[in-house]
Amino acid sequence: MKAHFKTMLLMLFVIVQNTVAQDTKRIFNTKEKNAVVSAVKTHLEESYIDLDLSKKMITELDKNLKSNKYNKITSPDEFSKTITEDLQSISKDLHLKVRFEPERIAQEKHVVSEEKQLEMEKRTALQMAEVNYGFEEAKILDGNIGYLNLTQFVDIKYAEETASATMNFLSNTNAIIIDLRSNGGGVPSMMQLLSSYFFDKTPVLLSDFYERKTNTKTQLYSFENVIGKRSINKPLYILTSKNTFSAAEAFAYTLKHLDKATVVGEITKGGANRTKRVNLNDEFTISIPYIQSIHPVTKSNWEGKGVQPTIKTNEKDAFVYAYVDAIEKTFKRNKNTTLNKIGYVFLQDKSVDNAIIVFQENVKLFPNDSNSWDSLGEAYFANQDKKNALKAYKKALELDSTLDSAKSMIQKLESKN
Template sequence: MKVIKKSTIVVVTLLMLFTALLSAQQKVTPLTPKEQQTVVDSISSKLNANYVFPEIAAKMSSNIESKLKKGNYKSILDPQEFSSILTADLRAISNDKHIRVTFSPDRIAEQQQTVTAEDSVAFLKRYVSNLKRNNFGFKEVKIMAGNVGYLDLRSFSNVEYAGEAAVAAMNFLSNADAIIIDLRNNGGGSPAMIQLITSYLFGSDPVHLNNFYWRPSDQNSQTWTLPHVYGTRSPETPVYVLTSGSTFSAAEEFSYNLKHLERATLVGETTGGGAHPGGSVVATDRFMVWVPTGRAINPITNTNWEGTGVSPHIKTPAADALNIAYTEALESLMKNNKNEGLQAFYEWPLAELRLKTNPVTLTPKTLKTFAGSYGPRMVTFENDKLFYQRGSGTKYELLPYSTHEFMLKGNDSFRIRFLSEGNTVTALQGLYDNGRTDKNAKGKE
């Protein structure tokens, strides 16, 4: 018979009590008809006072008020579910993807408890700390092979806090021969950050980026590139912007601006379609609503991307966008540069990209024609694969990236090109990543 120690029973009992206590603490107070009425009234009031289109605000308000009166929300006791349904009902009228109702009691309580100056400072510190943990949206900045710069930007954070990160990133990219800005996972943010980053892509002469109309103040505003930036601008560097269906709001404005200013090539998917800036406001002690209070009016098109999204120049699934843009950048750099050394410099990573995106398959019969000795180098055909070895060195599998050019699996700095006369392979040419080449005749020591 199995004996259970008394201490074990105590531990298990305590764990059960702790779990029950935690569940009780996390339990959300169900909605009441009175709270539903308060939420709907407050949201309606804020939309009617601030939503960018008054007539649509009236229709949205009428819709949720009517549904409440008819009892459509009566059976909804879960606040999260209620916020989701209200969001869907508001969007059904407006088709505005920015509008959303959220159940955020903790966030609201935190804001309402910020009373003294010390409270405000502490609240701000927590806010900035959260931004820092994500490096203010600057996920990755690097220089890829071929001197192509890459920036993975996940948000357009407030310039007041993220300005230094933006300046550092853009200066890091200033020596690149082309720049890829990845906005596939960017949901938006601050127009001021758009202005700052864009300023690095133009000269010092002001460029008109966008206009905005603001409903609450009934006023218009404009954004232009900045006359001064810290560090180096890149006005002549080719720019590629990667987009997806998740690219939204400020990320769309950035893409839309550069597209119509003919400053960038957009690669990827059509974006989400949200052109109405605004912000979250407290509706009750448990609910918030994001209210679009303005609309973008592009100075070139006199319209915006609301509901339609920004269409790319090169349409491709988002997952393929980086490889496509990288290939386009390298091919363009090769085409526009007549220096043979630089062409070889751009061709090196381009060949690897082509192998990745469009692999070449050669028949065993063709592969056998390359086998043989080339001075100190030996090429062998084994198990339908081709292998390269110099002297007693490492044996590498050869991967074709054209009908006569091969990469070495596991060696990025050296490649092989077979030379032929007619249909006969006559020599092996070694290709090095610094542009140097050498050659050995087939069958010669």
């Protein structure tokens, strides 16, 4: 019986695959194109978050139809990509996409039993567990600074236990760095949960939401109850890149403008509004932003603009700048010694560029400390920057004429010139 069932599933899969292959190769005629464009226009007019922009996009599509722009396109895939480009050229909305995906639509229409749905749910949970629900790395850095590399925002129905365990692991640190540089987003519930660890139990308004089609408003608050210890007054740093998107941006933007986080890195991708995927027909879908996010402080969001970092730097250097700033803000004593130790950890790990940044910051903070200049000279030398190494060693010797390590390196560098 099981073998027969597997055979039937295999046959169904092959049929669907063959159908998709045939659909991809077939000629896509003008009547079909017009029908897809018409369906796109209907959904834009009904649901897209910005009515004025939807009208402009509809005008653009009409203009392209009249100019026969789409006439030469015979591939459904190419057609969907072209329509997407036309919509995004007006809206600048990276969530707004038309896709050719008959296989996905066919699978959706296939009636699935309750038992099968439960099996699929378990499979999804297992897949999420295999990547630890996006919690890729959590550790305590020198100086008691917590670090979390979070690669996606998974629904808390799967990931609450892991999220809570991670936040509790980091709860006794002096500051926390959450790395979202490779995070493409996910679902709001994880953003809501993680945010809640940085507020007290009194619920705080995180975001308002407005749906134009139904003219309804909803709100998202921090949770009154979380598992374990909160980190209410702890410095929080959120690392971003140009690839940080959607729910990851929501987390950064929300906490930045509620004065709970320092954002370090690059301007993010710029996708703010909630999206749903709708079938246009049996072959095409549209992902359409239909609910607008509105921050309670800015009364706006980051759509098309991205989240602006508090400390702007490139993606590669974001971590070390956040780390140094965290040490500066949380250490009252032995700051010089701690930064020097961190610099040498980077040197030992062959992260010479990071070591140089740490040592440079150390000599800014402690310009009369000979050892800090000596360490900076060592980092420059490791980076084969002999000119700056010599300057640093000379400064170290100027501050301490008995510093033998600086004397030795100056002789070595000058003998090579």
